[in-house]
Amino acid sequence: MEIKQYMQQVGEQARIASRAIARAETTQKNRALEITADLLQRSMDLLLTENQKDLDAGEKSGLDAALLDRLALNEERVNGMAEGLRQIAALPDPVGEVSDLNYRPSGIQVGKMRVPLGVIGIIYESRPNVTADAAALCLKSGNAAILRGGSEAFHSNQAIAKLIHQGLSEAALPAHAVQVVETADREAVGELITMNRYVDVIIPRGGKGLIERISESARIPVIKHLNGICHVYIDDQADQQKAVDIAYNAKTHRYGVCNAMETLLVAEGIAAACLPPLAEQYRNEGVELRGCERAQAIIPDMLEATEADWDEEYLAPVLSIRIVDDIDAAMDHIHQHSSGHTESIVTESYGRARRFMAEVDSSSVMVNASTRFADGFEYGLGAEIGISTDKIHVRGPVGLEGLTSQKYIVLGDGHIRQ
Amino acid sequence: MEIKQYMQQVGEQARIASRAIARAETTQKNRALEITADLLQRSMDLLLTENQKDLDAGEKSGLDAALLDRLALNEERVNGMAEGLRQIAALPDPVGEVSDLNYRPSGIQVGKMRVPLGVIGIIYESRPNVTADAAALCLKSGNAAILRGGSEAFHSNQAIAKLIHQGLSEAALPAHAVQVVETADREAVGELITMNRYVDVIIPRGGKGLIERISESARIPVIKHLNGICHVYIDDQADQQKAVDIAYNAKTHRYGVCNAMETLLVAEGIAAACLPPLAEQYRNEGVELRGCERAQAIIPDMLEATEADWDEEYLAPVLSIRIVDDIDAAMDHIHQHSSGHTESIVTESYGRARRFMAEVDSSSVMVNASTRFADGFEYGLGAEIGISTDKIHVRGPVGLEGLTSQKYIVLGDGHIRQ
Numbered sequence: 001m002e003i004k005q006y007m008q009q010v011g012e013q014a015r016i017a018s019r020a021i022a023r024a025e026t027t028q029k030n031r032a033l034e035i036t037a038d039l040l041q042r043s044m045d046l047l048l049t050e051n052q053k054d055l056d057a058g059e060k061s062g063l064d065a066a067l068l069d070r071l072a073l074n075e076e077r078v079n080g081m082a083e084g085l086r087q088i089a090a091l092p093d094p095v096g097e098v099s100d101l102n103y104r105p106s107g108i109q110v111g112k113m114r115v116p117l118g119v120i121g122i123i124y125e126s127r128p129n130v131t132a133d134a135a136a137l138c139l140k141s142g143n144a145a146i147l148r149g150g151s152e153a154f155h156s157n158q159a160i161a162k163l164i165h166q167g168l169s170e171a172a173l174p175a176h177a178v179q180v181v182e183t184a185d186r187e188a189v190g191e192l193i194t195m196n197r198y199v200d201v202i203i204p205r206g207g208k209g210l211i212e213r214i215s216e217s218a219r220i221p222v223i224k225h226l227n228g229i230c231h232v233y234i235d236d237q238a239d240q241q242k243a244v245d246i247a248y249n250a251k252t253h254r255y256g257v258c259n260a261m262e263t264l265l266v267a268e269g270i271a272a273a274c275l276p277p278l279a280e281q282y283r284n285e286g287v288e289l290r291g292c293e294r295a296q297a298i299i300p301d302m303l304e305a306t307e308a309d310w311d312e313e314y315l316a317p318v319l320s321i322r323i324v325d326d327i328d329a330a331m332d333h334i335h336q337h338s339s340g341h342t343e344s345i346v347t348e349s350y351g352r353a354r355r356f357m358a359e360v361d362s363s364s365v366m367v368n369a370s371t372r373f374a375d376g377f378e379y380g381l382g383a384e385i386g387i388s389t390d391k392i393h394v395r396g397p398v399g400l401e402g403l404t405s406q407k408y409i410v411l412g413d414g415h416i417r418q
Numbered sequence: 419m420e421i422k423q424y425m426q427q428v429g430e431q432a433r434i435a436s437r438a439i440a441r442a443e444t445t446q447k448n449r450a451l452e453i454t455a456d457l458l459q460r461s462m463d464l465l466l467t468e469n470q471k472d473l474d475a476g477e478k479s480g481l482d483a484a485l486l487d488r489l490a491l492n493e494e495r496v497n498g499m500a501e502g503l504r505q506i507a508a509l510p511d512p513v514g515e516v517s518d519l520n521y522r523p524s525g526i527q528v529g530k531m532r533v534p535l536g537v538i539g540i541i542y543e544s545r546p547n548v549t550a551d552a553a554a555l556c557l558k559s560g561n562a563a564i565l566r567g568g569s570e571a572f573h574s575n576q577a578i579a580k581l582i583h584q585g586l587s588e589a590a591l592p593a594h595a596v597q598v599v600e601t602a603d604r605e606a607v608g609e610l611i612t613m614n615r616y617v618d619v620i621i622p623r624g625g626k627g628l629i630e631r632i633s634e635s636a637r638i639p640v641i642k643h644l645n646g647i648c649h650v651y652i653d654d655q656a657d658q659q660k661a662v663d664i665a666y667n668a669k670t671h672r673y674g675v676c677n678a679m680e681t682l683l684v685a686e687g688i689a690a691a692c693l694p695p696l697a698e699q700y701r702n703e704g705v706e707l708r709g710c711e712r713a714q715a716i717i718p719d720m721l722e723a724t725e726a727d728w729d730e731e732y733l734a735p736v737l738s739i740r741i742v743d744d745i746d747a748a749m750d751h752i753h754q755h756s757s758g759h760t761e762s763i764v765t766e767s768y769g770r771a772r773r774f775m776a777e778v779d780s781s782s783v784m785v786n787a788s789t790r791f792a793d794g795f796e797y798g799l800g801a802e803i804g805i806s807t808d809k810i811h812v813r814g815p816v817g818l819e820g821l822t823s824q825k826y827i828v829l830g831d832g833h834i835r836q
Contacts, residue, residue, distance in 0.1 A: 019753065023777050096776060102798070108787050110797045115779065117809050200809050221639060221810040242832035249834035335437065344828075357827055358514060359441050361533065369526050369830030378835075379528045379826065380520070391535050391618050392639040393811040396826040408797065408814040409775055410762075412787030414660035416667035417796075 003183060007191035010146055010179050011198030014119045017176035018144035022116045026093040028171050033089040033136055036167030037082040040132065043163055047078055050159035051128065058152050070126045071153055081132040081160075084383070088136040091382040094400045095142040098409065108415050112406040116142030118200035120403065121192045122385075123148045123214060125206040128156035134205075135164050135178040137385045141403035144177045146199065148192060151184035158182065193218040203398075205386055208313075223394060223402070225387045227313045228258030228341040230371040233330040233356070235347035236269030242368055243270070243346040244278050249370040250344065252285050256315045258387060259342050259364075259374040263310060263320045265330045268294070271323045275299055287317045294323035310337040327352050331359055338362055340389045342374040363389055363396035421601060425609035428564055428597050429616025432537045435594035436562035440534045444511040446589050451507040451554055454585030455500040458550065461581055465496055468577035469546065476570050488544045489571055499550040499578075502801070506554040509800040512818045513560040516827065524836075527829040532822045534560030536618040539610045540803075541566045541632060543624040546574035552623075553582050553596040555803050559821035562595045564617065566610060569602035576600065611636040621816075623804055626731075641812060641820070643805045645731045646676030646759040648789040651748040651774070653765035654687030660786055661688070661764040662696050667788040668762065670703050674733045676805060677760050677782075677792040681728060681738045683748045689741045690716055705735045712741035728755040745770050749777055756780055758807045760792040781807055781814035 001009075021029075040047065051073040058068055094114050101111030120143045124130045131149055138145035149157040161180035168175050181188050193202050193214055202222045204214040215222050232250050234243040250261035266274060271294070279299045282289060290305040302321070309320040310333070324330045327345075334343050344366035345356040353367045364374040374396065376384025381399030388394050394402035419427075439447075458465065469491040476486055512532050519529030538561045542548045549567055556563035567575040579598035586593050599606050611620050611632055620640045622632040633640050650668050652661040668679035684692060689712070697717045700707060708723040720739070727738040728751070742748045745763075752761050762784035763774040771785045782792040792814065794802025799817030806812050812820035 019777070019779075022779070104796065104798055106791070106796060108791055108796070113775065113783075118779070216637075219634075221808075239832065245832055245834050253835050357531065359437070361437075361440070361536070362825065364826040364828060365531075366828040367830065368832055369828050370834045372835035373524065373526055373828055373830075373833070374826070378522065378524060378526070380522055390639075391823050393823075395823055405809050405811075405813055407780065408782040408792070410782060410784040410787050410791055412785065412791075414657065414663055414786055415791070416663050416788045417671050417790035 003185050003187040004191055006183065007181075007188055008195065010181065011119070011195045013176040014144040014146050014179060015198045017174040018116070018118050020174050021139065021144055021177040022095070022142045024142065024173055028173060029093070029140055029142075030089040032139060032167045032171035032173050033085045035170045036132070036164050037085040039163040039166055040078055040082045040085070040160070043159075044075060044078055047073055047156070047159050050155040053155040054153055063152060067126055067152070071128070071156070073128060073156060077129060081129045084129070084133055085136045088140050088383050091140065091400060093140065094404050106415060107412070109411040111409050113409045114401070114404050115407050117403060117405055119144045119146065119198055121146045121148070121199045121202045121220070123189055123192070123202065123204045123206070123210070125150040125210065126153050128153045128160060130205060131157045131160045131180060132164070133383070134385060137383060137400060137403060139177060141400045143403055146179050146181065146192060148181045148189055154184050189214070190217065193220060196220045203385060221393070223386070223388050223390060223398060225258065225389050227339045227389070228260070229262050229311065229313050229337060229339040230259055230342045231263050231265055231334050231338060231344070232261045232371060233265040233327070233334070233343070233345045234267060234270060234274055235327060235345055235349060235352055236267035237349040237352065238270060238274075238346040239348055240270070240274055243274055244281070246344065246346050246368065246370050247278055248281050250372055251282065251287060251319050252317070253370070253372045255317055257372075259371050260315070261319070261371050262312065262314055263322065263337065265322050265324050265333055266295070267327070267330070268323050268325055271295070272298055275321070282319065285317070287319055289319055289321060291321040292323060295321045313339070327355065331356070334360055334362075340391075341387065342366065342371045344369055344371050363387065421603050421605040422609055424601065425599070425606055425613065428599065429537070429613045431594040432562040432564050432597060433616045435592040436534070436536050438592050439557065439562055439595040440513070440560045442560065442591055446591060447511070447558055447560075448507040450557060450585045450589035450591050451503045453588050454550070454582050455503040457581040457584055458496055458500045458503070458578070461577075462493060462496055465491055465574070465577050468573040471573040472571055481570060485544055485570070489546070489574070491546060491574060495547060499547050502547070502551055503554045506558050506801050509558065509818060511558065512822050519827075524833060525830070526833050529827050530824040531827045532819070533825050535821060535823055537562045537564065537616055538821065539564045539566070539617045539620045539638070541607055541610070541620065541622045541624070541628070543568040543628065544571050546571045546578060548623060549575045549578045549598060550582070551801070552803060555801060555818060555821060557595060559818045561821055564597050564599065564610060566599045566607055572602050607632070608635065611638060614638045621803060639811070641804070641806050641808060641816060643676065643807050645757045645807070646678070647680050647729065647731050647755060647757040648677055648760045649681050649683055649752050649756060650679045650762045650764065650789060651683040651745070651752070652685060652688060652692055653745060653763055653767060653770055654685035655767040655770065656688060656692075656764040657766055658688070658692055661692055662699070664762065664764050664786065664788050665696055666699050668790055669700065669705060669737050670735070671788070671790045673735055675790075677789050678733070679737070679789050680730065680732055681740065681755065683740050683742050683751055684713070685745070685748070686712070686741050686743055689713070693717055693739070700737065703735065705737055707737055707739060709739040710741055713739045731757070745773065749774070752778055758809075759805065760784065760789045762787055762789050781805065
């Protein structure tokens, strides 16, 4: 079968299955998740064998060590996947929640009901655990899912898909509610992101390149996370110890993550007091510092930051530092260079905290807290399918609710428009 | 200046103004609206003179009577515009509302804050009142607006724009917060819907053709209303009088509107009792009926409905009628033919009402009420910029809240990730 024809069939099957999954009861969805979790653990040998095929092929084709590591399954990771499914089963079901139901002067009652989006297409790279994860989040939120994993994880993903299908069937749900695309051909992605008859939203997960390519070509709304150029601003009314702790944690807690701080902004009035102890801590941790002229004047062994540094997502032990006049200059810098992910102010000033929260236009805005908290689990969503840096539909960590929408419901008793 | 360059400048100005308008206080935004309302009424002569230029040009270029009527301003319509602005000023400000602020186990507080989308591009056709209306809704919700009206209303729109700018200036808000594109060139639209650096969302208002063209070419999220193929389903457990009243009202209250019923579905068990009195009422009103075979068997002088009728938005005194076996067949028909706008069930059965509400996937789902209620004013939104038949971001009537999004806020006191 041709790719286009195959994908159209996948889409049509998903659309049909989406009606059944949208009206499925909570216990039925949870049963599918719990059965699949058990199956994953009971199929350990099969999963590791299939994964080994991918690893062998990856080694042969010269994948680097980091990619091979992401690709690899082992007992711990399979148990982790199963545990993830059980956690999602334990979350409250967002579907059908009615809010704001009120009487109107005409006598009708009007409210909103939370409903699934329909069919969600998810495109991701090498980690096979995303297959189980994404399927579970879509299923629990009442959506059908079309999953397209990286070609390097092909055998692993197919093996996981088989177990999910078994779980769905045993819970009397249609197997097409979760479909893992059965071809490694890239044309399948092109088809997936343009068949707006069947797919309601696309969520790409992966590197910036992948996400830009998909956003550029999609004919379907995309919920995306481009990059995380996160800022901490140390105000001159900051508590010094809190400032040092937060700036240190935001940079060094983990480097390769989107909510790590990439640029530190420091108010001129506090820089001379704050920067030296902080620079000392960074130095001990091996963090390379790149500063503006004023920062270099305080920490002489700092490299010079170029204009390009302010727009760089290092994802590495590198930090750019800029000294600014005040909160206005800090917010101007953020406005110009932030990717809209997460920014934090450190201050004891009530008024400045209030302004920063209102005026900074990022998906997470924090006061006296490390940017590393920007995470679905830390926020209490229970699980996340990604972090949206878009402004439409959903911002920040996307959990079950982000995979739903709200329709209006109207209750009358023979009411007509006058 | 070239169109592209001009539009880029408009975009950049909007982006800059959006920061000021996002942080403007409620009273300041309301003042701008109230001053503009006064100015509109005090500039009656100017507005009518400028509008006359458009009417003259329209007549010369052969616009039909309906279009000329939509284009025309008169004292009543200008007063209506002013009244509309005052009503929007009186609505609660959605910006800054904090919800769900809770402590997390880590000690941080996490909540959501409602924030403007940023810059909204609105593309519409001949009615000049949309200029004031759309500007006011964007302004009140803290967004900058770029408005592109129909070329046939060029002079009217420019005159209204001038007064809005004066209103903004007198309230000490940047005039660029509302920009009306100053060229009738179509290239401006092409530029507006692709400059994603500056514009966050596009809202097209107008005919299906316009909206399809824009959705097809936009590189920015579009909130759109495609069409309204609305259904009423009369269940065999319906109260006959309510069924007749609702089906009559949904079709005949107004014909040219998106929330008018276009197809009536009737359960076989009640059709023989319900259809004859209803057909009589429609006949007296001059509504043309087109029915399936089974409907024709009951009402012999009905025309035959073709397959195409089920997908037709008549916007006219025409109604297609289909007799279905039961609620499942009705929902199957709706699933296949509805445009996702509004559907209503008439039934006294609690169980069927509950199922219909949960399972029908439209922006408004009703029980025992006329589809004509699907409207921002009837729902209590105070005003609406349109009705979304999309599934992402906002469904149904779009008021101030639909022009906002929610960001996360995090309050700590020196908290770091462990």
